[in-house]
Amino acid sequence: MTDQGRGSPADGTEPGGTDTEGAESAESAEGAEGVGEPGAVDEGPDGGGGHYIVCGGNSLAHRLILELTEQYEVPVVAVVPDRSREHGPAIAQIPGVRAVLEHSTVTGEALGAADVGRARGIALMDGTDQENIHAALAAENRNPGVRIVLRIFNQRLGEHIEKLLPNCAALSGSATAAPAFANGALGRPHTVEVGGRQLYVAYDGEIRPNQICLVADRIDRQDLTRLRLLPETGGRAADFIRIAELLGGGEGFGPGGRSGAAGRPELGPLREPGGLAALQTLDTEPPLRQPLRKRVKWWLLDGLKHFTNTRLRMILITAFAAILLGGLVLSLHSDSSHGFGWTLYFTLLDAAGAVQPDVPGQQVTGDAWARAAQVLITFCGITFVPVATAIVVEALASGRRGLPRPPGARTRDHVIVVGLGNVGTRVAALVRATGLPVVCLERDPQARGIAAARSLGIPVLIGEGPLEAQLRQARVKHARAVVAVTSDDAANLEAALEARAVRPEVRIVVRLFDDDFAHHVYATLGNVASRSVSYLAAPAFAAALMGREVLGTLSVFRHVLLVAELAVEEGTVPDGQNVGDLERPGGVRILAVRLQRRGHDYQWNFADRSRRLAPGDRIVIAATRAGLARVIQ
Incomplete structure (x- = not known):
């Protein structure tokens, strides 16, 4: 294990190596020293x-x-x-x-x-x-x-190990945490799939009336320690009543805000410091891929800039305009029996140098203007066609795996990933899968994430130069988001501040281990979201070690909400209890119940709260770490 140092964009030494976060990596000592006997x-x-x-x-x-x-x-x-x-x-x-x-x-x-x-x-x-x-x-x-x-980093290998050792769970910390970073960069909610539904956490004005449950209140960005997960609501209906009261006027509700109804009194302690978060389902994910028109436009401009300087571009544009003008003249002064298709046919052949000259004494296809247009098109084609051909050939060659091009004019509305360790590599792959362009920054030329990114055709900028210069080269002024996921909290914050200095409105997601540091960042920088890999992944590892499977984790700022599906077994905590008994403030919410006789039917917000659960039933819960620990003991 090596210390990547300041600004090193590595979460570990290699895929499958350690995921160090916010701490100095240890150098392995030779041999084994048993300090404890x-x-x-x-x-x-x-x-x-x-x-x-x-x-x-x-x-x-x-x-x-x-x-x-x-x-x-x-x-x-x-x-x-x-x-x-x-x-x-x-x-x-x-x-x-x-x-x-x-x-x-x-x-x-x-x-x-x-x-x-x-x-x-x-x-x-x-x-x-x-x-x-x-x-x-x-x-x-x-x-x-x-x-x-x-x-384990190689999840496919992990699946084989789980089959080999039935009492083994192989998990990836980076795979567990990476979706939260990617979704934060894309500006869409991080979801957990349960029974065909995509569950996510919505805040304040984004909350809709048809919620599953209220998950947090008293949200204060200046002091996130005051946030309460799964607060006491006085019953299932109270969640919806409170949300309806706060959002009834259509103005939404944010920290320090007022309800929509004019003259409505304050709603007690919940109003201070304010803010709500609720669990709801996502109908459809918003489209992220850039429109085809924009992609073609920036592809052509990128190819043109790649091969030419400003003076040559003006010559090519003039030649292209002359070819269009010549084609128009041909359409007006050629044989009237020729339609648009024939005019386009003659124009393209003339531009390619395949002009067929008129011979005196033989039948001609047009007048002097048409012949002058053919000469103009042919000579302009000598300049235009070779460069256009080179642009197409280079674009096709750069599309091959392992030969990415540096970010160019077509790199817009993209995501910049700073750090190609385990987490950064997965974040880049997740964003790339949505169809959006990605650019990666990496200071260590030996990082294995570089090969993984280039195999996906993602441009990677490598070097020890100033971070500001690298971000500018990555076209941060046109980026939609910057994700800083190095192993160094200070380097991640530096990337965030440098990006804000160039483009203040860019969305920023940083990886921070230290909670106090993250709280100060939240309180000071308005458009920065922080995530902790270990904080997101540790609950899933702990639940797996205790013999339970967590479907996913949902972050509520720096807090974690766990979504798990548990089988009711004889002698366990859920056995013989009803939904009302299991739900406790600050601990557990029952989202859905799957009765043994209807094993494929998820009954959301199970209505019969007095029915006792029996072995063979399954429950889907949203829980804090302490709540999940109580239920699965």
Whole structure:
């Protein structure tokens, strides 16, 4: 693991390597130093065993340990490459961590020191795909049936590992978080698909009356710690009544705003500081691809600028205008029996140099004006046709995989991705799949994300030059968004400020690990959205380690809302309880119920709230991290 340094656009050393975020990467030490002895694991209050092992010292491992100790309240043994670097010191200070062991790699010695034979689960958050798979097989050999969660970049390979080890979940932190960054850049909501519906979080004036539930109130961008997820509403109908009251006048409701009804009194504590967020469904995704007319226009202009300077462009434009004029003269002064098709035919052949001259004494096709037009078209074609042919040939050649062109005139309304680590590579691919142009900036010429981006035909600007100059070369003044996803919070903020300096209205999405830093950014910069890879991914990893599957995560500013579908099993928390019993303020909302007798039918906002759930039923919930932990215990 190498430290990418200031402004390095890498989330890890390579695809499948570590996803470092907002922290200095650790240099692997040679050999394995067991700072904690095997006996140290047995010093927990329960006498040892029954613990969970988290291997890794990066930000994702740190967040995962916090999830396990704070939300699920289970003992954790941490295995870190270096206790003095990266997140090692912070992990050692987390209450609930039974022991912190230092091993450069997860070897058999490390697994033995962590007492994997009596562990309930192990999470492999560091290392390459190959190293994590090797450690997973070793853990399964020592403790058959142990729950294994490994972070993997190659998702296809992960699917095969899950089949090989039935009690294993292979997840990608970058794949989990990348859609949130991409959708933030595209200005469309990040969605989670459930039962054919696309669920997303809408704010204030975007809220429609037919909501599924209210998910947050008291939203204050100046102090996001005051935001409340899944607030108490006094019943399902209260969500809709409150939204209808706030939006009844059609003016929407924002922080500090008033309801639409004239003279309506304030609505109590909810009005201060103000703001609402609700869960609703997306009917259709807005079209993003540029219209064909614009694409053709900028393609022609781009090709013209690529081959010519200003003086030559004026000559070519004059030659093209002369060819059009000559064609018009031919249509007026040639044989009247010739129609438009024949006129176009003669004009193109003349421009290509295939003119057939009139011979005195033989039948002619036009008068002197027509012959003069043919001469004009032929000589102008000598200038115009070769350059036009070169433009077409170059455009077709640049469309081949692996030969991207630098951003040119046709690069408009595009997205700039700063950083081609694991996250940046996935974000660029997701945006490219929508049909919008993408330009990437990368300072490390050895980053493997460069090859992945170029294989998709995405231009990549590489170098250590000033970031402002690189952004200008990436045509930031014509961009719709800038996504800064390097491993350095300061570098990401620098990219955001440089982009704003060139184009103040550009949409900006930055990757920030530090929560306090992110709060200050939200309070100071109005059009900047921040995301944390580890904060978005850690809840899904924790739920997988506890044996449950999360369908997706929805971000409410810096907070995370989890959407999960759970099977009601005998002896679990949902067994024997009704919907009203499970729903609690700040914890859980039941979105839909799938009864055993109607397994394919999602009953949204299940009406019979007194019916007790039975084994075989399934529920779809929106939950906070603490709420999900309570339901799946």
